[in-house]
Amino acid sequence: MANRRASITDLAKTLGLSPSTISRALSDHDDVSEATKARVRQLAEELHYQPNQLAAALRRGRSNTLGVLVPHITGHFFPQVVHGIATEAAKLGFNVMICQSNEDARQEQKNIDLLMNSQVEGILVSLANTTQSFGHFEAVRQQNIPLVFFDRVVEDFSGSNVSAVMIDDYQGAYQVVTHLIEQGCTRIAHFTGPLHLNIHKNRHQGYRDALAAHGLPLDEELIMFCEMSQKGGTQAMRQLLKLPRRPDAVFSSNDLAAIGAIQAVKSARLRVPKDVAVVGFSNEMFTMLTEPMLSSVDQRCEQMGKTAVQLLQKMLKSGPNRQGPPKPIVLKPRLLVRESSQRR
Amino acid sequence: MANRRASITDLAKTLGLSPSTISRALSDHDDVSEATKARVRQLAEELHYQPNQLAAALRRGRSNTLGVLVPHITGHFFPQVVHGIATEAAKLGFNVMICQSNEDARQEQKNIDLLMNSQVEGILVSLANTTQSFGHFEAVRQQNIPLVFFDRVVEDFSGSNVSAVMIDDYQGAYQVVTHLIEQGCTRIAHFTGPLHLNIHKNRHQGYRDALAAHGLPLDEELIMFCEMSQKGGTQAMRQLLKLPRRPDAVFSSNDLAAIGAIQAVKSARLRVPKDVAVVGFSNEMFTMLTEPMLSSVDQRCEQMGKTAVQLLQKMLKSGPNRQGPPKPIVLKPRLLVRESSQRR
DNA sequence: GTGAAAGCGCTAACAC
DNA sequence: GTGTTAGCGCTTTCAC
Numbered sequence: 001m002a003n004r005r006a007s008i009t010d011l012a013k014t015l016g017l018s019p020s021t022i023s024r025a026l027s028d029h030d031d032v033s034e035a036t037k038a039r040v041r042q043l044a045e046e047l048h049y050q051p052n053q054l055a056a057a058l059r060r061g062r063s064n065t066l067g068v069l070v071p072h073i074t075g076h077f078f079p080q081v082v083h084g085i086a087t088e089a090a091k092l093g094f095n096v097m098i099c100q101s102n103e104d105a106r107q108e109q110k111n112i113d114l115l116m117n118s119q120v121e122g123i124l125v126s127l128a129n130t131t132q133s134f135g136h137f138e139a140v141r142q143q144n145i146p147l148v149f150f151d152r153v154v155e156d157f158s159g160s161n162v163s164a165v166m167i168d169d170y171q172g173a174y175q176v177v178t179h180l181i182e183q184g185c186t187r188i189a190h191f192t193g194p195l196h197l198n199i200h201k202n203r204h205q206g207y208r209d210a211l212a213a214h215g216l217p218l219d220e221e222l223i224m225f226c227e228m229s230q231k232g233g234t235q236a237m238r239q240l241l242k243l244p245r246r247p248d249a250v251f252s253s254n255d256l257a258a259i260g261a262i263q264a265v266k267s268a269r270l271r272v273p274k275d276v277a278v279v280g281f282s283n284e285m286f287t288m289l290t291e292p293m294l295s296s297v298d299q300r301c302e303q304m305g306k307t308a309v310q311l312l313q314k315m316l317k318s319g320p321n322r323q324g325p326p327k328p329i330v331l332k333p334r335l336l337v338r339e340s341s342q343r344r
Numbered sequence: 345m346a347n348r349r350a351s352i353t354d355l356a357k358t359l360g361l362s363p364s365t366i367s368r369a370l371s372d373h374d375d376v377s378e379a380t381k382a383r384v385r386q387l388a389e390e391l392h393y394q395p396n397q398l399a400a401a402l403r404r405g406r407s408n409t410l411g412v413l414v415p416h417i418t419g420h421f422f423p424q425v426v427h428g429i430a431t432e433a434a435k436l437g438f439n440v441m442i443c444q445s446n447e448d449a450r451q452e453q454k455n456i457d458l459l460m461n462s463q464v465e466g467i468l469v470s471l472a473n474t475t476q477s478f479g480h481f482e483a484v485r486q487q488n489i490p491l492v493f494f495d496r497v498v499e500d501f502s503g504s505n506v507s508a509v510m511i512d513d514y515q516g517a518y519q520v521v522t523h524l525i526e527q528g529c530t531r532i533a534h535f536t537g538p539l540h541l542n543i544h545k546n547r548h549q550g551y552r553d554a555l556a557a558h559g560l561p562l563d564e565e566l567i568m569f570c571e572m573s574q575k576g577g578t579q580a581m582r583q584l585l586k587l588p589r590r591p592d593a594v595f596s597s598n599d600l601a602a603i604g605a606i607q608a609v610k611s612a613r614l615r616v617p618k619d620v621a622v623v624g625f626s627n628e629m630f631t632m633l634t635e636p637m638l639s640s641v642d643q644r645c646e647q648m649g650k651t652a653v654q655l656l657q658k659m660l661k662s663g664p665n666r667q668g669p670p671k672p673i674v675l676k677p678r679l680l681v682r683e684s685s686q687r688r
Numbered sequence: 689g690t691g692a693a694a695g696c697g698c699t700a701a702c703a704c
Numbered sequence: 705g706t707g708t709t710a711g712c713g714c715t716t717t718c719a720c
Contacts, residue, residue: 005487007712007713007714008713008714008715009713009714017690017691018690018691018692019691019692019713019714019715020690020691020692020693020715020716021689021690021691023714023715023716024689024690024715024716027715031689031690032689032690033689033690036689036690048483048486050457050460050461050483051461051713051714052402052461052463052712052713052714053461053462053463053714054398054401054402054407054462054463054712054713054714055402055696055712055713055714055715056713056714056715057398057696057714058396058398058399058402058696058697058698058712058713058714059695059696059713059714059715059716060696060714060715060716061696063398065441072427073417073423073426073427073430074423074424074427078423079417079418079422079423079426080418082417082423082442083416083417083418083444086417086442086443086444087444087446090443090444095441095443095458095462096441096442096443097409097439097440097441097442098426098430098440098441098442099430099434099439099440100427100430100431100434102431113394114439116394117394117395117396117397118397118398118439119396119397119398139392139394142392143349230632230633256633259633263635285629285630286629286630286633288574289574289600289603289630289633289634290633291607351696351697351698352697352698352699353697353698361706361707362706362707362708363697363698363699363707364698364699364700364706364707364708364709365705365706365707367698367699367700368699368700368705368706371699375705375706376705376706377705377706380705380706395697395698396696396697396698398696398697398698399696399697399698399699399712400697400698400699401698401712402696402697402698402712402713402714403697403698403699403700403711403712404698404699404700404712405712
């Protein structure tokens with residue numbers, strides 16, 4: 001019943017040729033006559049011959065597969081990056097194996113092993129947020145399997161086949177604040193999450209530096225450490241509006257809290273952006289749905305995936321005998337100015 | 345330089361044992377002495393031995409890998425389903441290879457071939473919307489590779505190793521309309537996209553039948569064929585509000601248009617849900633962010649992915665000698681009543 | 689232009 | 705308990 005697949009040996013027997021000739025014909029090798037190629041191709045077609053990639057990969061020592069390890073495939077960011085990875089990988093002729101660490105260091109380790117056992121040719125990783133030690137990547141480095149970290153990277157992990165792609169959060173924040181200043185805002189508040197997370201730390205620093213660069217004073221009471229949810233944003237905004245001198249703008253470290261801020265401003269009968277301009281971060285899908293539409297920062301998720309694959313490809317092509325690994329790439333985020341911050 | 349990986353043969357030589365013993369020891373086979381197992385394991389550890397899955401898979405004729413083919417990994421729905429698939433597959437010990445058809449029938453075909461060549465043990469597919477013919481699935485059926493369609497299924501494609509998972513759109517719509525009627529609404533409008541798409545057709549039918557079942561008249565002027573975007577929803581709602589007898593509720597076939605409707609109602613100085621109750625479909629992330637929060641229908645995306653994998657597993661375990669394939673599974677959607685439709 | 693032969697790394701049937 | 709042997713399906717030298 002289970003119609004065994006036709007193999008090269010089968011084709012060979014049927015045509016009275018040797019397996020090697022069949023193999024060569026199928027891969028369009030120069031030194032097979034056109035006539036033979038034609039016969040082979042036709043029979044392959046008829047029998048629905050499907051080359052066994054496993055066998056080919058084993059023989060060649062190349063699996064043609066890339067491994068991807070992400071914390072999860074939910075929310076806004078990772079699906080988009082994965083989409084970018086899958087698309088670029090397909091373009092370059094790679095298959096993609098995807099694993100999730102579920103933000104768990106142990107699963108991350110197991111998945112790294114799994115990917116290596118599956119003989120992937122390269123690995124793309126975004127770290128689980130519980131990962132503290134990096135022994136499991138040591139093995140990857142030792143085997144000289146090209147490794148690209150994206151977004152959540154190990155800063156001090158280098159090697160001849162290791163690279164990284166990140167987004168410049170600092171720069172994104174800096175752009176936001178500069179933009180707000182250009183719109184005439186002078187008391188710019190900042191919503192941030194815990195600063196031990198890089199994304200918040202860098203955005204926070206960009207905020208401070210942009211203020212300083214434009215000669216604006218830093219008012220600590222405008223910096224709100226809040227839960228970065230809609231509710232958190234609403235609460236933080238309510239507090240700010242009670243200040244004797246209330247802010248005329250908010251830069252929120254994510255979009256959710258920014259939306260909360262807009263809602264709080266509106267329910268205080270103030271106007272966005274006239275009384276308070278608001279800018280978020282990440283360019284989530286729903287930024288287009290609010291009234292007014294929320295200005296935000298595009299993190300170029302797909303580009304990140306694409307770039308990560310390209311880095312991998314570069315390492316694969318040049319082999320380990322090279323002047324160091326490709327430099328880490330830092331993507332420039334794009335400020336998207338929408339209604340919530342456009343005052344003139 | 346490229347530290348070749350240790351192989352079973354290497355372990356065998358080092359320990360003065362035969363490869364088969366090593367293999368058995370590593371897979372914890374009963375008839376290897378504990379002493380030997382211990383020695384083998386220790387050496388394996390030391391040398392960072394990683395079994396070559398490719399070779400094992402080739403030999404066993406089982407790759408331990410499932411293939412997933414989706415139109416794309418963007419938006420709300422597919423990432424969630426893929427997440428469900430990946431999670432369940434990992435739980436059952438499968439790797440997952442993911443491809444995107446980009447809504448293109450030709451790429452779909454190529455990817456199916458690719459997955460088969462990669463010797464996946466089963467395939468999960470959601471059809472590209474351009475797919476008209478199904479020859480490429482014929483090959484899968486012939487090879488007896490278990491195949492599960494999810495969400496976008498081929499209705500009349502059956503086989504001993506083919507099954508499907510869908511969501512009951514009709515039922516979801518029916519629930520929505522029943523709920524609105526229970527809230528006291530009597531003139532319930534419906535926003536729908538083109539009816540040649542199954543999702544819209546079924547939701548539309550659910551709408552009609554629910555009205556009829558509760559003895560409410562069907563008013564064709566309340567059925568709006570509109571673009572299912574925020575803007576489309578706004579425009580459709582504006583038109584409806586101009587009617588002599590305006591509707592007191594809207595059931596939109598998706599969330600985006602529902603949000604548009606809410607905005608139109610609000611800017612007409614009417615209130616949601618008091619004057620017009622609104623319910624969407626799909627339970628997108630942003631339904632929680634609107635004011636009032638949007639009632640919607642949860643499509644149970646993750647559950648769909650999980651169920652699809654379980655169906656595959658069932659076919660794999662029982663083999664082809666069975667009384668027909670597992671029955672297609674139709675998931676019951678869940679109505680989530682939020683503020684936008686709660687009138688009492 | 690084609691064939692013979694070896695072997696990728698692993699497993700499993702069969703010996704002892 | 706352990707070893708011997710063969711082979712999964714393919715590619716690739718080396719021969720002719």
